[in-house]
Amino acid sequence: MSTSFQNIKGTFDILPDAYTDDGGTRIAPSAEWRYVERTVRDVMQRYNLDEIRTPVLEPTELVARGVGEATDIVQKEMFAFERAGTQYVLRPEVTAPVVRSFLQHHLDQRGGVQKLFYIGPCFRAEQPQKGRYRQFHQFGIEILGTDDARADAETIAIMMAVYDELGIPDTRLRINTLGTPDRRDAYVEALRDYLTPYADDLSDTSRRRLERNPLRVLDTKLDHEQEILADAPTLLDYVNEESRAHYDRVQRLLSDLGVEYVEDPHLVRGLDYYTETTFELESPALGAQSALAGGGRYDRLAEVLGSDEPVPAIGFAAGMERLFLALDAADADRPGSPEPDVFIAALGEEAEAWVFRTTQELRAAGLQVALDLKGRSLKAQMREANRQNAPYTLIIGDNELEAEEATVKEMESGEQVDVPFGELRDVLLDRTGRDGAQVA
């Protein structure tokens, strides 16, 4: 079997089994995705967040305004198209859509602070590489309607709790404050003034950044550039007193919660909407894309999207693909695919009919039941039962129909017992430990 089609570059299929792509990256099986998603939801629930689901398709203008015209995302990474006069974009991130939804549906009228989480795919037309895809999956939260430092600290704590819960050690949390836009602009000027004399010593990329977005020069990994930056003015010197006090409070609260972090005055964010507190979680195990998650405050975004009053807010976004990379590196425990409680093998047409009917009843009773759907030999059915790791196999043939007793084989020991049809359901529920509740 074959096809000339294949999945779009930068996307990947999530299959029942794990596999490795051509670059050697392990693509986790669907059961692991379910496990990670379930864990994320569990953590979110404990922190008392509600889920929000927004469309994958958004108006292009929302993203352009919300994320920022000057950003790489808007300039060259949007999957955007026009149809019947409407400009669509596949969302490249979820914060702008959530704020749009918050404003559109007047969620502030629910009262209090809105604490929302999301999980879902995003799209960016970048060159794919390890840990970076064109369709990727993010989860994250947004806390809207408060500028309290506790919201900042709680956002970070929630982020950390997810990685903690999943058993990913050795992460590093860096934090910084960007202050208010006016002070940041003043700082950018100061930084440019400081760096310009060194322009000849800077790398091509840093020189380009100096032109376009001086803050990004702070990102440099080159040692000699770091030396130049050592004496550069820092953002912290430029932020106003309120920003400074807010930042101090956030740090105190983090310490109270036992969250370890390092201050990084060079931490800046790529998206325009960030203000005040900003943070990033990275893992040394990840390679070039070391950022597991990142976020910060975006107190002005609502107004950028047309709100007549400000909505102070903070959130984080995390990459699922990178989370899996970290999970692999940490060799963290993950559950496998759920295996059937029982496989029912049928011999002959009459038995097949009985099995087909009985399977349905046992499933209704809460058992995970497997059976053959193509009339294969008993040998083949047993092989299938073994492959699926079913602890029990029922064998139903003419003999069993005659006696109205099922042959129940315990696969590990190989022992077989006869169980009257009437007791089958209860015996199986008892033996497999299912209580008739839902299947995971």
Next chain:
RNA sequence: GUGGGCGUAGCUCAGUCGGUUAGAGCGCCAGGUUGUGGUCCUGGAGGUCGUGGGUUCAAAUCCCACCGUUCACCCCA
């Protein structure tokens, strides 16, 4: 957009100073057991050797182009 790596069976890979009908392991299917899996034995299916062109008596192997993919830069989750 720029640079490097890699494309042979479902998977992992051998095979390349050009030379019968392109191989192995695993997996899959079947038989050995006309009603019994996991071990073992036997057999089988499965390949446009990424695509196209060129060189040659002869190309998976040499040359060129293209395509795909991957890693990195850039940027970000």
